[in-house]
């Protein structure tokens with residue numbers, strides 16, 4: 001049994017009419033395809049205290065989207081808790097490129113103290129060589145790998161034990177039980193590489209289940225899927241695990257909420273995955289790009305009216321997003 005009695009309720013205290021009247025759906029062109037698309041669609045909503053984002057991925061249903069809307073309401077109508085730190089370190093990301101291309105990829109980032117290396121898209125030997133190349137170029141960086149659930153147990157074990165300098169391995173295998181089995185096998189083999197749960201954390205009860213199964217040392221948390229900054233904080237505290245904050249490919253309006261969460265966590269030992277604004281070719285607000293490897297907490301950036309006009313989706317997509325907003329709102333208020 002997972003006890004979720006201490007998790008804060010979702011924010012459901014704004015009328016649909018008010019949300020709908022202040023919402024616009026925009027498309028952000030991406031530099032490289034992600035989730036098979038080159039246009040990230042997001043809805044931006046202007047609340048009384050600032051701009052907010054509602055951007056569940058297109059295939060998400062109303063139940064899941066309701067949690068994202070709770071985060072939107074928090075951002076635009078309630079605001080975030082006070083930060084306990086004024087700078088949030090963020091990681092650079094090296095996609096599954098050939099080892100000889102790692103240097104070129106890293107050169108695009110400024111000063112870097114943490115690097116996430118994508119793995120499990122090639123053979124194991126190439127993955128290991130890619131990570132070793134990062135280590136050669138940045139011997140002092142906090143290096144982690146992200147397998148996005150795509151390794152088998154044996155592949156994950158081989159890669160992680162070959163790279164003992166790793167800070168942690170993010171969701172190398174799918175689910176909670178396989179993660180727990182891998183973590184136990186690594187401990188038995190004397191490995192000190194930590195395990196992070198990402199894909200296994202999609203709803204509020206998951207972090208508690210991850211903790212209960214001793215499946216991970218830390219959890220990757222995202223503001224919108226967990227229903228807001230305060231709610232994510234309560235979930236992390238209740239799970240009793242360290243956390244790393246990531247974006248859900250949010251626009252820079254949503255990134256501000258991620259930075260607010262990272263800045264409010266009682267402890268933050270690892271750089272966060274919030275430097276994703278560079279993936280967009282253009283967006284309506286000032287992009288949240290790190291300076292010297294850090295982002296600073298503050299209000300969400302205000303989108304430029306002209307850029308909104310330029311990036312605004314066609315009428316048929318506006319209607320589609322308004323329908324989703326209404327369905328998510330209906331679930332949210334029924335459950336409140």
Ligand SMILES: [Mg+2]
Nearest residue numbers: 146148170198
């Ligand atoms: Mg991940």
